[in-house]
Amino acid sequence: MLHHIEIHVANLSVSLQFWSGLLAQIGYRENGKWNNGFTLAYDRVAYLTFVQVSETHAFQRYRRCGAGLNHLAFKVKDRDTVDKLRLYCMANGIVSLYDQKSPFANDDTDYYALFIEAPDSIKVEFIADDLSPL
Structure with a gap:
């Protein structure tokens, strides 16, 4: 059973507004927030954590059609x-x-x-x- 997914994001405030508003439509709620991240959870099932990408890796952009998560x-x-x-x-x-x-x-x-x-x-x-x- 999937426990959680952590996603590193380029702009934490943009991601917070986007993901929290969108996923609230299907029952997800903010379950934790700290300086460089936040978690959204649905009941007691798998949750999503979003973390501000470090400056060291900020130049590496996500490509959904490349190797990795689609x-x-x-x-x-x-x-x-x-x-x-x-x-x-x-x-x-x-x-x-x-x-x-x-x-x-x-x-x-x-x-x-x-x-x-x-x-x-x-x-x-x-x-x-x-x-x-x-």
Whole structure:
């Protein structure tokens, strides 16, 4: 079982505003905050920690199509939740990916999802649980 994920970010204040607002829409809450980081948690399951990248490594930019993490995917309750997230993102100027195919971006009508781009170019997916194969 996944325990947590730690993500180093280029701008902590931008990331705090983005991630805390977005993930609050699906029940995540701030679970800790310190000078160079914060944690968001959902109930007592896996949590996400965001840490300001050190100056030593700040020049190394994230590339989601390179080796390593491609994206984070969150299972949400249903299609309505995906649609509400889409509206939240539009209202907050959050970049949506694959708009021309949305909400069936993977060309499968049984896979209802929203794909967005977070700060630091991290792709984030929200998939409706009522259709999810897992």
